[in-house]
Amino acid sequence: xxxxxxxxIASSQASLLxxxxxxxxxxxxxxxxxxxxxxxxxxxxxSNDQGVGRQxxxxxxxxxxxxxxxxxxxxxxxxxxLRSRQSGKDFAVSFPSTTQSGVKKFTALLQVFFLxxxxxxxxxxxxxxxxxxxxxxxxxxxxxxxxxxxxxxxxFGVGRNELNIVAASKGLIAGQPFGPEHGDQAVAVPPAxxxxxxxxxxxxxxxxxxxxxxxxxxxxxxxxEVSVAxxxxxxxxxxxxxxxxxxxxxxxxxxxPQIPLYALIxxxxxxxxxxxxxxxxxxxxxxxxxxxxxxxxxxxxKSSDLLELQMRLPPMVSSGFSNGRNSQSTLSSSQLDNDxxxxxxxxxxxxxxxxxxxxxWKFLSxxxxxxxxxxxxxxxxxxxxxxxxxxxxxxxEVQLMLVLNMKFEIQAVDQAENMAYWLDERLSKISGWI
Amino acid sequence: xxxxxxxxxxxxxxxxxxxFAIAATKTTVLSVSxxxxxxxxxxxxxxxxxxxxxxxxHKLGCHHxxxxxxxxxxxxxxxxxxxxTWKVSDTGSGxxxxxxxxxxxxxxxxEAWALALSEDGSVLATTTHSxxxxxxxxxxxxSQLAQQFEPGSVVTNAFGMSIDISHDGKYTATGHENGAVYxxxxxxxxxxxxxxxxxxxxxxxxxxxAGTKLAAAGDSMTIELYDLQFGEHVAxxxxxxxxIMSIDWSDTGEYLLSGAYDGxxxxxxxxxxxxxxxxxxxxxxxLSVKWLPKTGMNEMFCTAGANKSLTFYREATxxx
Numbered sequence: 001x002x003x004x005x006x007x008x009i010a011s012s013q014a015s016l017l018x019x020x021x022x023x024x025x026x027x028x029x030x031x032x033x034x035x036x037x038x039x040x041x042x043x044x045x046x047s048n049d050q051g052v053g054r055q056x057x058x059x060x061x062x063x064x065x066x067x068x069x070x071x072x073x074x075x076x077x078x079x080x081x082l083r084s085r086q087s088g089k090d091f092a093v094s095f096p097s098t099t100q101s102g103v104k105k106f107t108a109l110l111q112v113f114f115l116x117x118x119x120x121x122x123x124x125x126x127x128x129x130x131x132x133x134x135x136x137x138x139x140x141x142x143x144x145x146x147x148x149x150x151x152x153x154x155x156f157g158v159g160r161n162e163l164n165i166v167a168a169s170k171g172l173i174a175g176q177p178f179g180p181e182h183g184d185q186a187v188a189v190p191p192a193x194x195x196x197x198x199x200x201x202x203x204x205x206x207x208x209x210x211x212x213x214x215x216x217x218x219x220x221x222x223x224x225e226v227s228v229a230x231x232x233x234x235x236x237x238x239x240x241x242x243x244x245x246x247x248x249x250x251x252x253x254x255x256x257p258q259i260p261l262y263a264l265i266x267x268x269x270x271x272x273x274x275x276x277x278x279x280x281x282x283x284x285x286x287x288x289x290x291x292x293x294x295x296x297x298x299x300x301x302k303s304s305d306l307l308e309l310q311m312r313l314p315p316m317v318s319s320g321f322s323n324g325r326n327s328q329s330t331l332s333s334s335q336l337d338n339d340x341x342x343x344x345x346x347x348x349x350x351x352x353x354x355x356x357x358x359x360x361w362k363f364l365s366x367x368x369x370x371x372x373x374x375x376x377x378x379x380x381x382x383x384x385x386x387x388x389x390x391x392x393x394x395x396x397e398v399q400l401m402l403v404l405n406m407k408f409e410i411q412a413v414d415q416a417e418n419m420a421y422w423l424d425e426r427l428s429k430i431s432g433w434i
Numbered sequence: 435x436x437x438x439x440x441x442x443x444x445x446x447x448x449x450x451x452x453x454f455a456i457a458a459t460k461t462t463v464l465s466v467s468x469x470x471x472x473x474x475x476x477x478x479x480x481x482x483x484x485x486x487x488x489x490x491x492h493k494l495g496c497h498h499x500x501x502x503x504x505x506x507x508x509x510x511x512x513x514x515x516x517x518x519t520w521k522v523s524d525t526g527s528g529x530x531x532x533x534x535x536x537x538x539x540x541x542x543x544x545e546a547w548a549l550a551l552s553e554d555g556s557v558l559a560t561t562t563h564s565x566x567x568x569x570x571x572x573x574x575x576x577s578q579l580a581q582q583f584e585p586g587s588v589v590t591n592a593f594g595m596s597i598d599i600s601h602d603g604k605y606t607a608t609g610h611e612n613g614a615v616y617x618x619x620x621x622x623x624x625x626x627x628x629x630x631x632x633x634x635x636x637x638x639x640x641x642x643x644a645g646t647k648l649a650a651a652g653d654s655m656t657i658e659l660y661d662l663q664f665g666e667h668v669a670x671x672x673x674x675x676x677x678i679m680s681i682d683w684s685d686t687g688e689y690l691l692s693g694a695y696d697g698x699x700x701x702x703x704x705x706x707x708x709x710x711x712x713x714x715x716x717x718x719x720x721l722s723v724k725w726l727p728k729t730g731m732n733e734m735f736c737t738a739g740a741n742k743s744l745t746f747y748r749e750a751t752x753x754x
């Protein structure tokens with residue numbers, strides 16, 4: 001079981017890394033069967049219907065290949081069928097062709113058919129990105145691959161997922177079992193379907209981070225390994241999350257509801273909007289299922305954090321607390337004294353770290369756009385028939401942003417020790433470690 | 435030489451959301467919050483009961499509220515930018531009812547934000563996101579835009595965060611996001627003073643009852659006092675350790691009350707130029723603090739904010 005699990009992880013990662021090794025890591029059909037039956041809940045895994053869809057795609061591809069062999073033996077041009085997504089009309093891509101682009105299209109199409117067939121037969125899931133990296137010289141652009149894949153799905157009358165091809169997530173993830181062991185490396189967020197096979201028993205927390213720069217700083221500190229709250233997983237979708245990242249978050253949360261799932265976002269309207277997208281989905285993608293994580297908890301930054309953060313800002317960063325500077329530095333040093341206990345463990349794991357340096361936080365006033373966005377958020381929160389406690393909190397925070405006319409951004413910093421220290425405090429407070 | 439104030443009463447959960455603003459008449463405290471209702475609590479009864487709740491006053495919640503000194507006219511601004519006026523019913527019930535409509539829809543350069551009413555409620559002034567000031571004359575049945583102050587190029591687009599009208603109705607003061615403080619003559623529409631700023635957002639400005647001084651406070655965590663005869667800066671009160679969200683003069687002009695984001699309320703003596711009382715009933719932000727108009731022997735004040743409660747304080751008798 002363990003060997004099989006690690007194989008699957010390896011295969012899913014190999015396909016994600018996009019170096020064309022997906023094909024070398026295929027699973028036996030028996031294991032393949034197990035891959036889709038392990039899951040206790042039948043939500044995202046391949047249902048019977050989809051299985052039929054996949055089976056028919058396999059036989060359709062095999063039929064096409066057969067007809068090409070026939071054409072070769074009859075000394076006729078080879079043709080691949082394709083249906084235009086614009087006009088809905090069928091046409092044939094033939095070889096030989098009179099044009100350069102025709103030749104390219106035939107070759108590219110044949111390659112995608114081959115990879116798709118291979119993925120379906122082996123039960124692996126490949127990304128559009130990995131297809132591109134199979135032959136970048138041929139495809140020339142990712143967009144070319146994306147178009148072909150969608151054309152093929154349209155031609156067969158199936159969803160793209162039924163080709164076992166998924167969009168590469170723009171998201172990044174770090175922490176075991178993702179990425180190399182004991183590493184400060186991040187990898188692409190894997191397809192949601194692979195989560196079911198992962199061993200997450202060591203994981204104490206999952207942190208979804210709005211900003212890539214913050215994520216990278218924490219990864220470089222190996223925060224997912226050294227946190228006082230235990231081993232965790234760090235993840236970012238670089239701002240507003242794409243569908244693949246949201247599917248992944250949904251999946252990991254429904255598979256492992258016991259692992260607390262936190263969000264680290266800016267105190268600004270976009271941050272709240274991003275949080276809502278993870279929790280409740282986006283307006284434009286309402287037709288998608290299994291993409292929400294209502295249990296995602298807002299770790300920070302919140303209005304209740306502002307006071308403490310305001311005091312921690314060193315005089316240089318806090319623009320013009322000119323009159324209160326003396327009292328402020330007194331406060332920040334006493335603040336540090338009070339917190340020395342919880343800070344110790346981090347200091348231990350991060351030799352030479354200084355907590356007085358760059359803070360990684362920044363106060364800004366709200367722009368006109370921010371204020372407009374905030375009012376829109378309030379309208380949309382207000383439109384819900386019954387606000388639950390979560391939504392009331394979001395409403396209250398957005399109102400405070402407007403009243404304070406202030407937003408608070410988590411900045412990209414070279415030294416993220418302060419951020420790690422802050423997270424240690426927050427995570428320990430919630431999980432009751434200290 | 436400090437003064438003693440005791441908690442007289444706390445109305446817990448006076449609103450279901452953060453209370454952003456309160457205003458006091460001789461017998462009531464009006465309050466607005468992140469929820470849609472405008473609530474009225476009686477201050478002349480021991481239990482400080484809720485005597486009126488206007489539901490759906492502001493659909494998205496309400497951030498600013500003012501009441502005229504005569505206690506007859508009120509005005510409030512909601513998060514949707516909706517500006518409403520209220521008056522005490524002529525029926526003698528004491529209930530508040532909708533007053534005149536103020537056509538605020540034409541405001542292009544940002545929503546109405548802070549507001550102030552003159553002593554008899556006939557003049558209403560609001561700030562906008564762009565730093566402009568709009569002054570309306572309110573009469574039964576109608577409102578009329580009387581004056582628009584443009585601070586000019588100096589503070590273009592500096593959000594007007596706070597505003598007050600002098601008791602005699604002659605002057606309007608505004609505090610801005612960039613720290614600027616302006617005083618306008620309501621008759622001429624001209625800037626009378628451009629006061630040395632605080633360099634940080636000015637969240638509260640208040641004329642002294644006699645109209646001789648202006649106090650301004652905000653994110654500098656200090657209260658600055660200006661003499662209005664020559665526009666001089668005459669005092670600075672330090673001691674708050676967080677953003678000052680609200681200030682209010684006592685009826686006699688002897689004391690200033692201030693509330694800060696760290697939950698601390700302070701009373702300052704103007705004579706002594708010192709803090710004479712500090713209260714920290716809560717660690718949650720105070721967003722609005724007000725003296726109650728003096729009716730009995732003892733001074734009283736009320737604080738409200740993120741703990742959703744109204745806390746009433748009474749001056750302890752027999753102190754220096």
